[in-house]
Amino acid sequence: xxxxxxxxxxxxxxxxxxxxxxxxxxxxxxQIPAGSKISEPELATEYGISRGPLRDAMGRLEACxxxxxxxxVGARVVSLSQEDLLELYLLREALExxxxxxxxxxxxxxxxxxxxxxxxxxxxxxxxxxxxxxxxKEGDLDFHYRIIKASGNARxxxxxxxxxxHLMRMYRYQxxxxxxxxxxxxxxxxxxxxxxxxxxxxxxELIMRRHIRSSRVNVEMLFDAQASLTRRQGQDLGATG
Amino acid sequence: xxxxxxxxxxxxxxxxxxxxxxxxxxxxxxQIPAGSKISEPELATEYGISRGPLRDAMGRLEACxxxxxxxxVGARVVSLSQEDLLELYLLREALExxxxxxxxxxxxxxxxxxxxxxxxxxxxxxxxxxxxxxxxKEGDLDFHYRIIKASGNARxxxxxxxxxxHLMRMYRYQxxxxxxxxxxxxxxxxxxxxxxxxxxxxxxELIMRRHIRSSRVNVEMLFDAQASLTRRQGQDLGATG
DNA sequence: TGGGTCCGGATTGTTAACAATATTAGGTTA
DNA sequence: TAACCTAATATTGTTAACAATCCGGACCCA
Numbered sequence: 430x431x432x433x434x435x436x437x438x439x440x441x442x443x444x445x446x447x448x449x450x451x452x453x454x455x456x457x458x459x460q461i462p463a464g465s466k467i468s469e470p471e472l473a474t475e476y477g478i479s480r481g482p483l484r485d486a487m488g489r490l491e492a493c494x495x496x497x498x499x500x501x502v503g504a505r506v507v508s509l510s511q512e513d514l515l516e517l518y519l520l521r522e523a524l525e526x527x528x529x530x531x532x533x534x535x536x537x538x539x540x541x542x543x544x545x546x547x548x549x550x551x552x553x554x555x556x557x558x559x560x561x562x563x564x565x566k567e568g569d570l571d572f573h574y575r576i577i578k579a580s581g582n583a584r585x586x587x588x589x590x591x592x593x594x595h596l597m598r599m600y601r602y603q604x605x606x607x608x609x610x611x612x613x614x615x616x617x618x619x620x621x622x623x624x625x626x627x628x629x630x631x632x633x634e635l636i637m638r639r640h641i642r643s644s645r646v647n648v649e650m651l652f653d654a655q656a657s658l659t660r661r662q663g664q665d666l667g668a669t670g
Numbered sequence: 671x672x673x674x675x676x677x678x679x680x681x682x683x684x685x686x687x688x689x690x691x692x693x694x695x696x697x698x699x700x701q702i703p704a705g706s707k708i709s710e711p712e713l714a715t716e717y718g719i720s721r722g723p724l725r726d727a728m729g730r731l732e733a734c735x736x737x738x739x740x741x742x743v744g745a746r747v748v749s750l751s752q753e754d755l756l757e758l759y760l761l762r763e764a765l766e767x768x769x770x771x772x773x774x775x776x777x778x779x780x781x782x783x784x785x786x787x788x789x790x791x792x793x794x795x796x797x798x799x800x801x802x803x804x805x806x807k808e809g810d811l812d813f814h815y816r817i818i819k820a821s822g823n824a825r826x827x828x829x830x831x832x833x834x835x836h837l838m839r840m841y842r843y844q845x846x847x848x849x850x851x852x853x854x855x856x857x858x859x860x861x862x863x864x865x866x867x868x869x870x871x872x873x874x875e876l877i878m879r880r881h882i883r884s885s886r887v888n889v890e891m892l893f894d895a896q897a898s899l900t901r902r903q904g905q906d907l908g909a910t911g
Numbered sequence: 912t913g914g915g916t917c918c919g920g921a922t923t924g925t926t927a928a929c930a931a932t933a934t935t936a937g938g939t940t941a
Numbered sequence: 942t943a944a945c946c947t948a949a950t951a952t953t954g955t956t957a958a959c960a961a962t963c964c965g966g967a968c969c970c971a
Contacts, residue, residue, distance in 0.1 A: 442741045492733035500683045501962045516825045527764035584757045720926045742932045
């Protein structure tokens with residue numbers, strides 16, 4: 430009875446590949462809590478493998494910033510912070526702005542059509558109530574994913590889609606930032622596509638940057654509201670205690 | 671007689687740390703040729719270590735894009751291409767533009783002074799003939815390094831200074847792009863510092879982006895000239911052969 | 912009671928042997 | 942002669958045992 434059985438979406442020829450995918454999913458979705466310590470022997474026996482490929486997988490997780498290691502001490506799942514999320518938004522603003530610029534220069538007309546269809550799908554689902562969550566969760570990422578791919582810049586794609594993508598997903602899972610911005614974001618997406626279709630790189634970059642910056646500001650306000658709320662709660666506790 | 675003796679600049683507590691630094695240096699400086707295959711047992715015996723920490727080090731080298739691995743096949747030193755270098759310049763344009771923007775917002779006045787002093791040193795050395803090469807080789811990187819650090823964005827710093835920095839150094843070593851642009855580049859550096867001192871983020875980003883784009887265009891022209899040259903040589907060979 | 916030192920347990924880093932995979936050379940056949 | 946199959950070989954992936962390092966608690970001392 431092998432304790433490790435392959436699951437869909439865990440493609441990869443070597444054990445380290447598969448356990449990497451599996452661990453990444455567990456971390457992103459919070460099954461292994463953020464900030465928690467990871468014991469190598471424990472995980473190894475749990476997955477029914479040896480420590481060798483596990484350490485390999487851990488190294489890759491470290492490379493995409495999902496775990497942090499200290500020599501002779503151990504590894505912890507990365508702990509998410511509000512500051513870090515805001516920093517990530519700045520990175521995305523710069524890089525995805527560039528991606529939009531390049532997409533406007535190079536994206537084939539057929540793919541632009543395909544992108545328009547994607548937005549139409551989003552529009553239909555956005556009418557449904559549950560659809561908003563969907564839109565925020567995966568649809569938005571899908572859209573950005575496509576623009577990045579359309580940039581045709583292998584390094585840009587590699588960095589955003591492999592190294593940062595899962596970290597962003599982790600933030601979405603754990604902070605769960607569904608918001609009233611869904612409709613506004615959707616409209617911004619349409620403007621971006623229009624700029625790309627117009628072959629206007631400057632405009633495409635500008636709108637994409639503003640789009641991401643708006644998301645950032647939105648999140649920032651959310652954090653501020655949260656902070657003032659907890660502060661008030663703290664005061665209440667102080668009064669009653 | 672241990673075949674492995676620590677060298678300066680190879681700090682790191684674990685064997686994997688040290689061999690990683692050492693391998694990285696060897697690859698960047700071309701002692702291990704670009705595109706060449708890496709044999710694990712060979713390197714392991716050469717460094718007097720086992721394959722375990724070597725594989726660990728290889729994994730990290732892969733993470734910063736200096737080697738490429740294929741399962742059950744092996745690892746090769748990354749082979750540099752002109753297209754890839756041009757892609758890298760686009761990344762830098764986006765990210766270092768953002769870094770300059772942030773630096774203009776946050777860089778302490780004392781550090782701005784220090785940066786001015788650095789430029790003064792460059793100015794003095796730029797007068798010397800050998801100085802131009804120095805300026806192009808390390809001085810330029812130093813300047814950009816400082817701006818990036820001054821951005822205060824940990825992710826930005828991490829990505830540019832750890833993951834991409836050594837790859838850029840590798841390109842400089844192997845393509846050796848000293849050029850007549852040294853003086854122009856120096857003047858652009860001064861403009862960037864002025865914009866930062868003026869606390870003008872827009873301007874700082876704009877100039878930095880133009881600065882990097884100019885480098886990119888310069889390299890592009892160099893490649894074109896090179897290509898037409900080899901093409902002509904090919905024709906000559908065809909005529910004489 | 913507070914601080915410091917030392918020891919034991921647990922965890923990580925490292926090693927060498929074992930298993931599985933891909934490449935290459937050689938032979939065979941159409 | 943060229944294409945294909947087969948087997949040998951070398952390389953990588955994996956495992957389990959060994960060594961080095963760090964963390965926590967007990968003990969001692971001021």
